[in-house]
Amino acid sequence: MNTPGNLPRMDRRLAIQWMFTAAASVALRDSALFAAENAVAASAKPKGYGRDPSMVKLYQPGDVWPLTLTEPQRHTARALCDVIIPADDASPSASAVGVPDFIDEWISSPYPAQAGDRRIVLEGLKWVDDEAHHRFDKTFAELTSEQQSAICDDICHPAKARPEHKPAAAFFKRYRDLTAGGYYTTPEGMKAIGYVGNTPLATFDGPPVEALKHVGLA
Amino acid sequence: MPVITADQLQDSYDVVIVGSGAGGGQTAYALTMEGVKVLVLEAGRSFDPATEVAMFQLPSQAPLRGVSTPDKQYGFHDCSIQSGWEIPGEPYTNASPEPQDQFRWWRQRMMGGRTNHWGRITLRNGPYDFKPRTRFGAGFDWPIGYEDIAPYYDKVEMLIGVFGTNEGLENSPDSSPGVLLPAPKLRVGELYAQKHGKKVGAHVASIHRAVLTQAQDAETVPARLHPKNAKARGILAEHMRSRAPCFWATDCHRGCAIRANYDSQTVHLRPALATGNLDILPNAMAREVTIDRQGKATGITFIDKTSGREGHAAGRVVVLAASSQESVRLLLNSKSNLFPDGLANSSGKVGKYITDSVSSSLGAHIPAFEGMPIHNEDGAGGPHAYVPWTLHDQNRRGELGFPGGYHLEFTTGRQMPSMTTLNGIDGLAGGGATVYGRQLKEDARRYYGCNLGFGGQGTMLPNEGTFCELDPELKDQWGIPVLRFHWKWTDFEFNQVRHQQKRIRELLEAAGGKVAPKSEAEMFKTMKPGGSVIHEVGGAIMGADRATSVTNQWSQTWDVKNVFLADGAPFACTADKNPTLTIMALAWRMADHLMDELKRGNL
Numbered sequence: 001m002n003t004p005g006n007l008p009r010m011d012r013r014l015a016i017q018w019m020f021t022a023a024a025s026v027a028l029r030d031s032a033l034f035a036a037e038n039a040v041a042a043s044a045k046p047k048g049y050g051r052d053p054s055m056v057k058l059y060q061p062g063d064v065w066p067l068t069l070t071e072p073q074r075h076t077a078r079a080l081c082d083v084i085i086p087a088d089d090a091s092p093s094a095s096a097v098g099v100p101d102f103i104d105e106w107i108s109s110p111y112p113a114q115a116g117d118r119r120i121v122l123e124g125l126k127w128v129d130d131e132a133h134h135r136f137d138k139t140f141a142e143l144t145s146e147q148q149s150a151i152c153d154d155i156c157h158p159a160k161a162r163p164e165h166k167p168a169a170a171f172f173k174r175y176r177d178l179t180a181g182g183y184y185t186t187p188e189g190m191k192a193i194g195y196v197g198n199t200p201l202a203t204f205d206g207p208p209v210e211a212l213k214h215v216g217l218a
Numbered sequence: 219m220p221v222i223t224a225d226q227l228q229d230s231y232d233v234v235i236v237g238s239g240a241g242g243g244q245t246a247y248a249l250t251m252e253g254v255k256v257l258v259l260e261a262g263r264s265f266d267p268a269t270e271v272a273m274f275q276l277p278s279q280a281p282l283r284g285v286s287t288p289d290k291q292y293g294f295h296d297c298s299i300q301s302g303w304e305i306p307g308e309p310y311t312n313a314s315p316e317p318q319d320q321f322r323w324w325r326q327r328m329m330g331g332r333t334n335h336w337g338r339i340t341l342r343n344g345p346y347d348f349k350p351r352t353r354f355g356a357g358f359d360w361p362i363g364y365e366d367i368a369p370y371y372d373k374v375e376m377l378i379g380v381f382g383t384n385e386g387l388e389n390s391p392d393s394s395p396g397v398l399l400p401a402p403k404l405r406v407g408e409l410y411a412q413k414h415g416k417k418v419g420a421h422v423a424s425i426h427r428a429v430l431t432q433a434q435d436a437e438t439v440p441a442r443l444h445p446k447n448a449k450a451r452g453i454l455a456e457h458m459r460s461r462a463p464c465f466w467a468t469d470c471h472r473g474c475a476i477r478a479n480y481d482s483q484t485v486h487l488r489p490a491l492a493t494g495n496l497d498i499l500p501n502a503m504a505r506e507v508t509i510d511r512q513g514k515a516t517g518i519t520f521i522d523k524t525s526g527r528e529g530h531a532a533g534r535v536v537v538l539a540a541s542s543q544e545s546v547r548l549l550l551n552s553k554s555n556l557f558p559d560g561l562a563n564s565s566g567k568v569g570k571y572i573t574d575s576v577s578s579s580l581g582a583h584i585p586a587f588e589g590m591p592i593h594n595e596d597g598a599g600g601p602h603a604y605v606p607w608t609l610h611d612q613n614r615r616g617e618l619g620f621p622g623g624y625h626l627e628f629t630t631g632r633q634m635p636s637m638t639t640l641n642g643i644d645g646l647a648g649g650g651a652t653v654y655g656r657q658l659k660e661d662a663r664r665y666y667g668c669n670l671g672f673g674g675q676g677t678m679l680p681n682e683g684t685f686c687e688l689d690p691e692l693k694d695q696w697g698i699p700v701l702r703f704h705w706k707w708t709d710f711e712f713n714q715v716r717h718q719q720k721r722i723r724e725l726l727e728a729a730g731g732k733v734a735p736k737s738e739a740e741m742f743k744t745m746k747p748g749g750s751v752i753h754e755v756g757g758a759i760m761g762a763d764r765a766t767s768v769t770n771q772w773s774q775t776w777d778v779k780n781v782f783l784a785d786g787a788p789f790a791c792t793a794d795k796n797p798t799l800t801i802m803a804l805a806w807r808m809a810d811h812l813m814d815e816l817k818r819g820n821l
Contacts, residue, residue: 049281049290051306052263055272058279083652091659102283111287123812149655157651173644173652181637181660185277185284192659193666197596198274200465200493204598206403210591215410 046110059100061105068108069100070162073166076125079141083148084179091192094183102182103175117174124171161174220262220491224522224529228497231257232816234518236504236548239331241784242539243482243490244374248809250451250495256818257531258487259324259502259520261540262300262637264329265334267484271297271473276634283637297334297473301326303740307695311702318742321572321686322704322749323543329500332752333482333798334469337600338428339379340799341625343373345391346610349792350679354613354621356710358571361762361771361792364391370803372397374443375426376439377454378480378802379461382426382596390606390625390795391490393697399431402466405595407630407670408603410586411729418724420626425604426479426799429470429814434458449493457489469634470599479599495603504544505698507536507552507561507781514559515781521696533819535812537786538619539805543572543686547701549703549768550688561690562758562775567768571680571686571759572703573792575751578715578744580722581629581671582731583646588664595631595667604627605672605725607794619713621793622677626722629671639666670729674718678792680756683707684748705748715745753797755786772811773804779819782808 036159046065051136061067069077076101078116085094107118131151132140140148152172154165161169183189190198233249249256272295277284280294287294291302295814301323312320312432326332347365350357372394381399384392402422404412412422424461436458444450461477461484468668470479477484489494501523508516508530517532538545549568552561560568563645640662647653647661683706688699719741748754764776773788775781783806786797793800815821 037681043268047718048287048289049294051292051302053503053582055270055295055297055299056275058275060279061281065280074328085654085658088656088659098278102278106282111282111289113285113287114282152654156654159650169652170652174653176658177640180282180640180662182278184635184639185637187276187278189278190276190635193635193639193662194592195666196592197594197632198276198467198634199594201594202465204464204466207406207409207595208412208591208593211593212409214499214590215406215586217406217409217413 002205004185046108048110061101065102065105065108067101069104072129073122073125074100074104075139075141076129079143079148080125080128080175083145083152084176085183092188094179097183097186097188099179099182099186103178106178117178120174121178124168124175126173127168209215221500224499224525224527225501226497227257227499227529227531228255230517230532230534231255231497232533233812234259234531235258235536235537235539235784236545237331237539237541237785237788238329238487238498239326239482239539239785240333240798241786241801242537242806243333243486244329244805245537245539245784245809246490246496247377247486248806249813250490250493250795251444251447251453252813253493253495254813256490256496257533258496259504259518259531260329260331260498260500261503261523262329262500264500264510265299265329265483265674267297267330267334267473267477267481268475270474273468273472274476276762277636285637292335292471295472297471298326299328300326304474307795309692309694310700311689311692313704317703317748318707320747321754322747323703323754324459324752325541325544325747326589329498330481330487332444333480335546336798338479339604339627339796340375340378340426340428341603342393342426343367343393343723343793343795343800344391347622347677347791347795348792350621350677351751354679356621358759358761358790360764361767366771366806367800367803369389370807371799373443373806374799374802377432378428378485379434380426380428381424381431384425385421387423387606387608388610389420393699394702394718398426402431402598404602405597405631406587406590407584408601408628410584411605411628411630411725412603415725415732417728420605420721420725420728421610422603422605425601427600428599429600430461430463430478430596431598432463434461434725442478451488455494457485457492464598466598467596468599474599476528484583489761491574501533503696503698504540504548505551505696505796507538507548509552509556509561509778510570513778515778535780535782535816537782537784537798537812538787542755542757542786542789543701545783545785546686546687549758557777562768562777562781565646565765565768566684566775567759567766569757570685571682571756572683572686572748572754572792573746573756573789575753575792575796576676576678576695576711576714576718577674577746577751578671578718578741579629579671580719580726580733580744582586582663582726582729582733583642583668584731585668586730587668587670590632590667593632595633601628602809607676611713618717620677620710620717621679624674624676624714624718625794626672626674626725627723629669629673635666644730667820670726672722672725673688673753674715674722674794675753675794676714676718678711680759680791681706686757703748712742715742719744753792755789755792756799758783758787759790761789761790774811782812784808
């Protein structure tokens with residue numbers, strides 16, 4: 001049987017990865033920013049869904065591990081989601097379809113791949129709120145949409161952003177990716193992007209003639 | 219006879235099979251239909267495709283939008299449980315720390331094995347693929363030719379249900395008349411590549427996949443498969459009628475509750491159970507093949523994972539179908555005074571000559587697809603087309619620098635959105651800016667579904683530097699010694715990847731795609747590590763000479779005549795075709811021989 005000296009190689013690698021992630025988050029922890037995390041750490045360490053979860057069950061954020069954003073963080077997260085994907089005549093906003101909950105689920109994930117995003121998002125949300133206070137003396141959520149866009153426009157170009165805005169620009173790109181990914185994977189988002197599958201059909205008739213004409217095939 | 223627990227094992231079986239996937243399933247089917255009493259040992263748990271697969275669930279109904287995690291390494295809804303590249307407690311090792319010398323090993327610990335989540339691509343090997351030594355002066359000729367296996371390709375295709383077209387291509391063989399189901403219509407991206415690929419000599423054809431595009435012909439197919447066996451015909455007809463044709467939705471990798479695509483349980487094990495001749499013992503991790511004093515196999519010792527206790531399943535014949543490298547591991551771990559280097563290893567070739575498909579990929583944005591009229595491209599839950607290998611003249615003239623060839627598989631279409639659907643949108647729409655707001659919604663609509671990509675899957679011939687052995691120290695959680703892999707690419711594979719990248723680029727550019735130039739280093743970054751295509755085969759190769767191979771042409775080990783292999787282990791190379799169909803055809807052929815030998819009293 002195994003002794004500590006001959007732990008399976010893959011397990012060891014995984015263990016080191018986990019330890020590294022855990023150590024990094026402890027070392028860099030800002031007690032106010034990561035208040036929720038401290039609360040979680042005090043109780044049981046969250047676990048993943050395991051290697052044999054029910055695949056047919058319908059899950060919602062918070063079902064498998066607890067969500068950890070504080071209420072002020074959630075306000076900012078929601079506002080920023082809706083700047084990125086606002087409602088229009090054809091489709092709802094990101095917050096209307098639960099994207100902030102998804103982002104909370106993502107950054108609260110017990111898996112190592114999301115640990116980096118936790119830092120980026122929590123620090124980024126703080127930056128956005130600090131910037132709103134600094135410029136307009138309000139929280140980001142309280143700003144007009146013009147004021148919100150003014151801040152986002154400064155951080156929406158990772159390559160061209162001013163040096164002091166670089167970390168915020170990296171955050172904005174990541175947050176946009178999470179918001180868009182979260183949105184377009186919902187039924188409303190799929191409708192908005194033009195995905196009309198996932199429905200049983202009696203026959204598969206191939207592309208309609210207008211699609212073939214569009215690319216010069218008919 | 220049913221799915222059983224360890225305390226319900228019978229005293230002895232005619233045949234004990236290790237593994238319930240494509241090879242084990244096909245073997246169990248062929249044997250039990252003819253009245254042979256069979257036990258299948260499966261290391262994973264029972265799994266019910268009818269109630270456990272997630273077909274219509276959306277990413278937003280899964281944790282983390284269904285992205286892959288260490289617990290579900292192909293994503294949440296992929297039909298694989300307790301499976302992965304890395305399984306806690308079940309390690310393997312690589313001898314070299316060099317990145318390009320790594321072997322990655324996917325294990326699928328569940329009833330039906332890897333057949334639960336594969337792409338259902340079922341291409342036949344062609345005549346050249348069995349004779350690489352004759353044709354290219356490298357690798358080893360198989361002791362069989364295409365004509366030996368062709369009847370079994372027909373039989374397997376009729377049994378499992380395969381759609382496709384007969385194209386009359388060199389070395390990508392046609393099926394016999396009436397065997398294939400109708401091919402589905404091609405999607406826009408597939409048709410577009412078909413038209414524009416001609417400019418660069420790429421032939422886009424309907425692919426062959428194990429998906430029912432119409433109900434199987436339960437009147438005539440059973441009679442063609444079992445002409446002399448009324449009971450088998452009745453059972454098969456009933457099971458064929460219980461399979462619904464594809465309803466043109468949901469990804470085949472998620473599994474299929476309506477039985478429209480092939481998996482081992484649905485197509486092989488259900489009718490096999492209905493014969494009354496099959497027991498299946500799940501949660502049984504095989505440890506070694508046991509032998510008697512005469513050197514004949516007597517059965518399998520296994521760990522019952524539900525109790526942690528060791529058990530023994532006795533049989534007159536043992537068939538290993540545990541996946542190629544698990545079967546190799548079983549042989550190497552079956553050491554005795556008679557077989558000090560592992561079972562059936564007098565040649566020293568057990569573990570040698572592992573190969574995988576040679577694979578790299580490249581994709582591009584196709585401007586012509588922008589603003590495409592909205593329509594449903596789900597289709598048969600996977601590709602409808604592929605680009606078969608046709609450059610045989612260049613092969614013949616020795617112009618390519620590598621033997622064999624590769625086929626190209628498509629990535630295209632208006633697929634169900636995922637977390638990566640908008641990757642690259644900033645480069646297309648925003649000039650590098652992070653697009654947001656109303657513009658993001660407009661651009662998402664405009665650019666969604668505009669990607670076209672291809673992945674090559676090509677020939678790999680065996681080499682002396684690519685093999686496995688028992689790790690001298692490490693054991694798994696059951697105390698079973700694990701495998702240590704050695705992986706070496708040769709210039710053949712590097713040359714092939716260069717060619718794949720050049721050819722895919724030409725094809726994408728012919729379709730109007732812009733592909734940024736790539737350095738050699740960047741090109742090789744897209745080359746998948748050994749094992750990553752999950753087409754690893756070999757390790758107990760068949761041959762005509764017992765000094766240089768592990769089995770004869772019947773996948774029967776030279777040294778122990780009542781031990782057979784029914785997975786990819788006897789493959790003497792990887793062709794430019796996916797291996798699963800060939801695993802099944804070889805298994806059925808092996809099973810017929812096994813029964814002949816049983817009847818003759820030779821086993």
